[in-house]
Amino acid sequence: MDDTTNVGGRDRLGRFLLAAVLSIAAVRWLRSGKRKRGLLAGAGALGFGFNATTSYCGVNDALDIDTTGKSEEVSIDFDDSGDETAGDADTSASAGTAGVREHYLHCAFCGEPIVAGQSRGPNSQGDIVHEDCE
Ligand SMILES: [Zn+2]
Incomplete structure (x- = not known):
């Protein structure tokens, strides 16, 4: 779980922009007395800011979405030599x-x-x- 990044590219850029827009909106709404709206926007700004800076999004994770561009995990299969590598441990x-x-x-x-x-x-x-x- 330590190197889970699932936000990247345009998704990440979009979240940066959303965070910026939401924080501006939050400040404006809070100043004009729309506290609930302002707090919601502020929370959203924090959330998207978090996504953008850490490249990790819990929602993406839950939905199995990865926008980092590494896309489908490239798994190299060692099936052919699997038996031999397993035997190495014994010969050591x-x-x-x-x-x-x-x-x-x-x-x-x-x-x-x-x-x-x-x-x-x-x-x-x-x-x-x-x-x-x-
Ligand atoms: Zn021993």
Whole structure:
């Protein structure tokens, strides 16, 4: 959810303009005593301003609308090699002992790679192992 942008291009520009127009209207209405109208316009201005600056719109999200131009998600299918890549995980344990260049730490106890963020620590022999393997 962190990189959800679904407002872009003309949609975004339109929201900028709407935010500008609504904020002007809000100020005018509030000054002339039309409080309810002014507050509504102000809320709208904030909403559209938010959409335009963050490129995210909750309504777009709910309706599955994306105007950023990336349009349909381009999903590259690795179906053909799917089985092979899945097998790589298994071979990494033995590859560690075979002297293949290691990109990451391996657990001295179970031989599985220790992924960044996984809790690890030295065991009684001073080898780095998974916390669970100590
Ligand atoms: Zn381990």
